[in-house]
Amino acid sequence: MAKLLLRHVYKIYAGVGKAKKNAKGEAKKRSGDFVAVRDFNMEINDGEFIVFVGPSGCGKSTTLRMIAGLEEISGGELYIDDQLVNDIDAKDRDIAMVFQSYALYPHLTAYDNIAFGLKMRKVPVPKLDKQGKQVVAIDDRKIAEIDKKLKKLCKENDSLTKDIAKLTAKLASAKGEKNQAEKDIAFYTEKKTFLDKRITDAQKELEYYKSTPVPLVNYVHMSKEEIAEKVQWAAEILGIEELLDSKPAEMSGGQRQRIALGRAMVRGPKVFLLDEPLSNLDAKLRTAMRAEIVKLHNQLKTTFIYVTHDQIEAMTMGTRIVVMKLGVVQQIDTPTNLFDYPENKFVAGFIGTPQMNFFEVDIKREKDMLNVAFTDGQVMGLALSKLRTVQEKYLDGNVHRVYLGIRGENIEVDKAGLNATLTIKEVLGNTTQLFLRLEEKGSDFIVSVPERNDLMPGDAVHVKFNESFVHLFDKETELSIMSREYGNK
Numbered sequence: 001m002a003k004l005l006l007r008h009v010y011k012i013y014a015g016v017g018k019a020k021k022n023a024k025g026e027a028k029k030r031s032g033d034f035v036a037v038r039d040f041n042m043e044i045n046d047g048e049f050i051v052f053v054g055p056s057g058c059g060k061s062t063t064l065r066m067i068a069g070l071e072e073i074s075g076g077e078l079y080i081d082d083q084l085v086n087d088i089d090a091k092d093r094d095i096a097m098v099f100q101s102y103a104l105y106p107h108l109t110a111y112d113n114i115a116f117g118l119k120m121r122k123v124p125v126p127k128l129d130k131q132g133k134q135v136v137a138i139d140d141r142k143i144a145e146i147d148k149k150l151k152k153l154c155k156e157n158d159s160l161t162k163d164i165a166k167l168t169a170k171l172a173s174a175k176g177e178k179n180q181a182e183k184d185i186a187f188y189t190e191k192k193t194f195l196d197k198r199i200t201d202a203q204k205e206l207e208y209y210k211s212t213p214v215p216l217v218n219y220v221h222m223s224k225e226e227i228a229e230k231v232q233w234a235a236e237i238l239g240i241e242e243l244l245d246s247k248p249a250e251m252s253g254g255q256r257q258r259i260a261l262g263r264a265m266v267r268g269p270k271v272f273l274l275d276e277p278l279s280n281l282d283a284k285l286r287t288a289m290r291a292e293i294v295k296l297h298n299q300l301k302t303t304f305i306y307v308t309h310d311q312i313e314a315m316t317m318g319t320r321i322v323v324m325k326l327g328v329v330q331q332i333d334t335p336t337n338l339f340d341y342p343e344n345k346f347v348a349g350f351i352g353t354p355q356m357n358f359f360e361v362d363i364k365r366e367k368d369m370l371n372v373a374f375t376d377g378q379v380m381g382l383a384l385s386k387l388r389t390v391q392e393k394y395l396d397g398n399v400h401r402v403y404l405g406i407r408g409e410n411i412e413v414d415k416a417g418l419n420a421t422l423t424i425k426e427v428l429g430n431t432t433q434l435f436l437r438l439e440e441k442g443s444d445f446i447v448s449v450p451e452r453n454d455l456m457p458g459d460a461v462h463v464k465f466n467e468s469f470v471h472l473f474d475k476e477t478e479l480s481i482m483s484r485e486y487g488n489k
Contacts, residue, residue, distance in 0.1 A: 002270035009076035051318035096264035417464035
């Protein structure tokens with residue numbers, strides 16, 4: 001079990017290649033640097049189940065791989081149990097990872113796949129002298145390890161110093177826009193500050209080990225008995241005892257995923273990392289495995305970090321969810337708070353099935369009512385006493401253009417409501433989804449009703465919004481303009 005801290009973490013992929021000529025002899029521009037993760041800050045408590053969620057390309061898997069040590073951190077600091085691990089190899093971070101593709105060896109049995117990591121792994125044991133006493137001496141192995149790390153950091157620092165000098169010269173000679181150059185200098189200067197601190201810490205650590213005798217250890221393989229005990233323990237928890245002699249080709253997708261989970265479990269890691277482990281399974285099996293992973297987390301009481309693009313998985317599994325977009329964290333909160341109190345329009349639209357409906361409207365306060373004018377000319381009055389608190393500047397009596405958001409289950413069919421036209425009806429068994437449109441060339445919005453009905457496409461339907469569940473977002477920033485409390489003055 002472990003506590004993690006990510007502080008101002010960046011991942012930047014350098015521009016690809018130098019300027020070249022294409023088949024026509026035309027010069028091709030060098031691709032610019034790509035920022036995959038920008039200023040990621042988060043503290044993960046011991047035993048939490050954290051879910052990173054977002055659309056493809058949002059940086060969630062990249063962040064997971066930086067935690068695992070499979071991707072180098074471009075800037076910022078990553079701590080595991082208060083230890084800075086930026087320069088620690090993936091194999092030494094005490095982390096286990098489950099991949100989307102299972103990554104099982106097809107020629108090995110389930111037992112050998114689960115045990116493979118344990119067979120390859122060496123564990124430290126005290127080094128004893130001929131009398132059986134602990135050997136205490138200068139640790140040359142540790143000194144060489146720190147020295148190698150220090151040389152790498154110093155080389156990176158020299159390169160960073162040159163980059164800052166180039167940017168400073170570029171800024172001095174720039175005649176036009178300087179904002180981007182100033183931002184780049186600020187970023188690299190902050191990165192160098194972190195790097196200087198790491199170099200200082202490494203120098204102190206090197207000085208300590210050069211001057212202080214410490215208990216030495218040998219690294220040995222685990223015994224067959226220890227390995228068998230761990231494999232059997234994992235097999236019992238996952239219910240795969242009867243599969244231990246089978247090979248992956250003889251198993252279903254769900255069984256293979258259990259083997260992959262077992263391989264991670266036997267390491268007894270501080271942190272479990274799961275990168276979209278259920279995306280290759282069918283819908284029914286995905287639901288079953290989702291419950292299995294939650295049960296596993298409850299049994300092991302270990303920190304889990306789970307990546308998915310499926311917001312249903314995120315809502316049902318995580319104790320907290322991190323919503324990302326284009327490498328930037330949009331909101332970190334519990335599943336219910338993300339659903340009830342999204343901080344911006346993107347989060348509101350991403351969380352929830354079906355997604356939230358949005359309308360571009362003009363709002364204006366009239367005494368105790370908030371009048372909402374839609375683009376087709378219809379007006380709806382919302383009681384301010386039933387709305388969550390709206391920022392005062394939007395209640396000054398003037399007209400303000402905003403986005404209004406509301407979920408389909410919070411819209412009711414009501415004869416006194418807005419006039420809309422039914423375009424599509426989907427009967428899902430226990431609910432019916434009505435796709436409605438306010439104006440002929442407008443976009444559809446969805447209303448979820450519990451009962452079945454005889455409505456047909458083209459029919460007129462009148463709807464009313466439940467004020468308690470209305471969301472308002474600024475037109476320009478798309479940030480929420482409502483608090484979590486009720487009570488407008």
